[in-house]
Amino acid sequence: MSYKNFPMVPRVVFGRGSFNQLSEILDPKRLSINAPFIFLVDDVFKADGNLTSRIPLAYDDKIIYVSAKEEPKTDQVDSIVKDIILSTKERPSGIIGIGGGTLLDLAKAVSIMLTNEGEAKDYQGWDLVKNPAIYHVGIPTISGTGAEVSRTTVLTGPEKKLGINSDFTPFDQVVLDSELLQGVDKNQWFYTGMDCYIHCIESLNGTYLNAFSQSYGDIALSLCKEVFLKNNLSQIEADEKLMMASWHGGMSIAYSQVGVAHAMSYGLSYLLGTKHGIGNCIVFNHLEEFYPEGVKLFKQMKELHGIALPQGICANLTDADFDTMIDISLDLKPLWENALGKNWQKIITRSKLKALYKKM
Known part of the structure; x- marks a missing residue:
């Protein structure tokens, strides 16, 4: 019998206020000053200076605000990937997802699609991803989905709703800071x-x-x-x-x-x-x-x-x-x-x- 050799999240920080350590977590992972970190952030935080002002931007790093009002879609992933490729000088140093399950799934999918050809819908299923994703970090701001630890990124495609289930999907780093859960509806x-x-x-x-x-x-x-x-x-x-x-x-x-x-x-x-x-x-x-x-x-x-x-x-x-x-x-x-x-x-x-x- 052959047993599955599942990957797990290799690094996790837990504790109130641990979001403030993001800079020291990311700095060693920066590939060059032309390889930015891209932060995918739930747009409910757009007006929340308390969170956005603490995101450690440097060089060409950028925040992309994404609405979580709808479930994540394959064409949305493709659109974000295209935007990143067209606006960066080099492949990003990493993708950081900040939000609930929708943002975490998008961050996982985008990090995969930056190193794999074709469209996100081509990878809906089990173990279809060929190349490792770029470095990616998950920071949940609401709890329950398990997206921060799972090996899937659930996407609605043109023909089906199905995850990209792969060994390359799990985050390289997760930050669990319960302070970020304040004010959830x-x-x-x-x-x-x-x-x-x-x-x-x-x-x-x-x-x-x-x-x-x-x-x-x-x-x-x-x-x-x-x-x-x-x-x-x-x-x-x-x-x-x-x-x-x-x-x-x-x-x-x-x-x-x-x-x-x-x-x-x-x-x-x-x-x-x-x-x-x-x-x-x-x-x-x-x-x-x-x-x-x-x-x-x-x-x-x-x-x-x-x-x-x-x-x-x-x-x-x-x-x-x-x-x-x-x-x-x-x-x-x-x-x-x-x-x-x-x-x-x-x-x-x-x-x-x-x-x-x-x-x-």
Whole structure:
């Protein structure tokens, strides 16, 4: 039997205020004064001098502000790569992503596409990337997606929503500074945190489960319960615990997979542009049949935090729309196999998927 030799993030800094060490982290990695660092930053920080003024720009370094209102797209990656190539004298020294899962995934994808020919859509799938990415750093400003630690960068392409899953995807360096989580919108905090919780439930209940995945998944799930079911944590404690839950949740799927909620939310995202975190929540809310205990706990958390999920988002869809979502969802074979086993196609039919989508 051949075992996967997965890469992990080789360097991580954890601690409040660790963002201030960015200059000393990056300086030794600068290739030349003509090889800039490119900072991809969520545009919500454009007016936030507190963060942007602390980005250590030198020489030809530049900030590219990117909106995270929509899920990251392959053509968006191509456009950023083209912009960087046309505006720099030499290949950049590195790409630094600052933001939530969208910005982190874009940073990973851009760093890959600067060294690989063609378009980002050509690399959607498993182990298609040929050349190592340029140096890239992830700095999350919201916790839950696990994008800071995963070997995938989830992108919506012209034909599918699918990650660039590769050994060259993980960051070379991650900075975990819980100070950067201040001021996150309550709903957004919940939806992104639930992405982590759902990772754990799907990993821990999957057929791919093994001791490696379980050890990380158990820790992440325990941390999620502390953050979302207790009210005696200070904001700093909650932020730091959720940051570590996200890290461990991302690690738990390195050697396993996610499941039904992620497979179905990819369909929503592709057709309706539903953001990943809220999409997972909308789907998971209806998955008692697959994850009875997990859904029960999810509903408790939702009630405790006063979260009202959008209703009826699939109410006016055509049969063709449902077919599109079902096609996207069923294409994610490893997710279904993890959730339901090798005979998953006998369990999850198109009509069953359609009935589930109709509830949303």
